[in-house]
Amino acid sequence: GENVEQHPSTLSVQEGDSAVIKCTYSDSASNYFPWYKQELGKRPQLIIDIRSNVGEKKDQRIAVTLNKTAKHFSLHITETQPEDSAVYFCAARDYKLSFGAGTTVTVRA
Amino acid sequence: SQTIHQWPATLVQPVGSPLSLECTVEGTSNPNLYWYRQAAGRGLQLLFYSIGIDQISSEVPQNLSASRPQDRQFILSSKKLLLSDSGFYLCAWSVRLGGGYEQYFGPGTRLTVT
Numbered sequence: 001g002e003n004v005e006q007h008p009s010t011l012s013v014q015e016g017d018s019a020v021i022k023c024t025y026s027d028s029a030s031n032y033f034p035w036y037k038q039e040l041g042k043r044p045q046l047i048i049d050i051r052s053n054v055g056e057k058k059d060q061r062i063a064v065t066l067n068k069t070a071k072h073f074s075l076h077i078t079e080t081q082p083e084d085s086a087v088y089f090c091a092a093r094d095y096k097l098s099f100g101a102g103t104t105v106t107v108r109a
Numbered sequence: 110s111q112t113i114h115q116w117p118a119t120l121v122q123p124v125g126s127p128l129s130l131e132c133t134v135e136g137t138s139n140p141n142l143y144w145y146r147q148a149a150g151r152g153l154q155l156l157f158y159s160i161g162i163d164q165i166s167s168e169v170p171q172n173l174s175a176s177r178p179q180d181r182q183f184i185l186s187s188k189k190l191l192l193s194d195s196g197f198y199l200c201a202w203s204v205r206l207g208g209g210y211e212q213y214f215g216p217g218t219r220l221t222v223t
Contacts (some may be wrong), residue, residue, distance in 0.1 A: 032210055042154070042216040043199060087151065093210055096143075099153045 002027040004092050006100025014108050019077040021103045023090035026071065030092040033066060038087045038102075048075070071077045080107045110196045111136035113215040115200050121221045128173075129220050130189040132200030135181065140202040142183040143212070144175055145195040159183060 007034040013019045025033075026080045034049035050057045050073065051074050061080075066073040073092075077084055085107045090100040112135045122128060123196050134140050144156040155168045157175035165175050172191060176184045183200055203212040 020174075034212070034215075044218050046213060049211065060154060096155065096158055097212055101152045 002030055002092055003102045004061070004090060004098045005089050006103055008103060009016070009046045009106045010104045011105070012090070012100065013080050013102050013109060016028075017080055019074045019075075019105055019107075021088055021090065021105075022072060023074070023092075023100050024070075024072045025092040025098075027094045028047055028068075028071065029094045032093040033064070034091050035062075035064060035075050035104035036091070036099075038089065040086075044089060052077055057099060077105075080105075082107050082109055111202070111213070113200060113202055113213060115215040117170050117218055118135075118216065119221075121220045121223060123223055125189050125222055128185070128190055128194070130185040130198055130200075130220075132183040132185075132215055134202045137181070137202070137204055139180060139199055139208070140204050142177060143201040143203075144183065145183050145199040145201060145214075147199060149196070153199070156185070157214070165193055190222045192222050195220055 004023055006023045015104050020034040031052040033105035035047050037047045038044040047061050048059050048064050050066050055066055063076045087102045087104050089102050102103055114133050116131055124126050141160050145153045146156055147153055156168055157165055158179045159165045164176055173187050182222045197221040200215045201212050203210045
């Protein structure tokens with residue numbers, strides 16, 4: 001089955017700086033790669049996703065890149081703000097979503 | 110628009126007691142449905158998924174079971190809870206859209222087994 005690895009497990013950034021989270025996957029058949037943001041005590045929320053026929057996607061301050069050859073994808077958050085503090089999960093889908101272990105992002109004011 | 114409900118929101122149960130958590134989805138037909146568990150400070154563990162009524166796959170052997178008596182209803186059950194069953198239980202749904210499978214989570218049930 002699919003195996004998704006996510007790094008780093010924790011990330012602390014100064015407000016206004018950029019944050020980058022990286023994930024690798026094992027199954028070349030995976031074709032859909034979403035990212036979720038989970039605030040403390042809340043449900044995970046889908047924030048951006050990318051399909052295997054696209055290399056990059058942006059939505060305001062967040063962007064995701066995909067390298068199918070290397071089987072890795074990344075989340076980039078620019079101009080970080082305190083409200084970006086949360087746990088972020090990447091996932092990859094072959095017939096179901098497999099999640100990474102999560103990255104706790106802390107934005108220091 | 111689609112909405113997913115879970116209840117109860119919180120639950121405190123003694124070890125050995127039964128469990129029933131319910132999830133319903135509105136605004137869509139024939140969704141894929143999922144149960145996840147999240148232990149405190151941990152990741153998302155897929156427990157069960159269902160592609161249709163009475164079609165359920167188990168991902169992890171445990172003392173939990175799932176049922177889907179109606180198209181948009183998914184139930185998680187246990188006959189006897191263990192301490193290790195404590196956690197945040199999340200129901201999720203997905204429908205195929207444009208070749209992808211966007212998946213959305215319900216608000217969750219926080220279960221504490223004492």
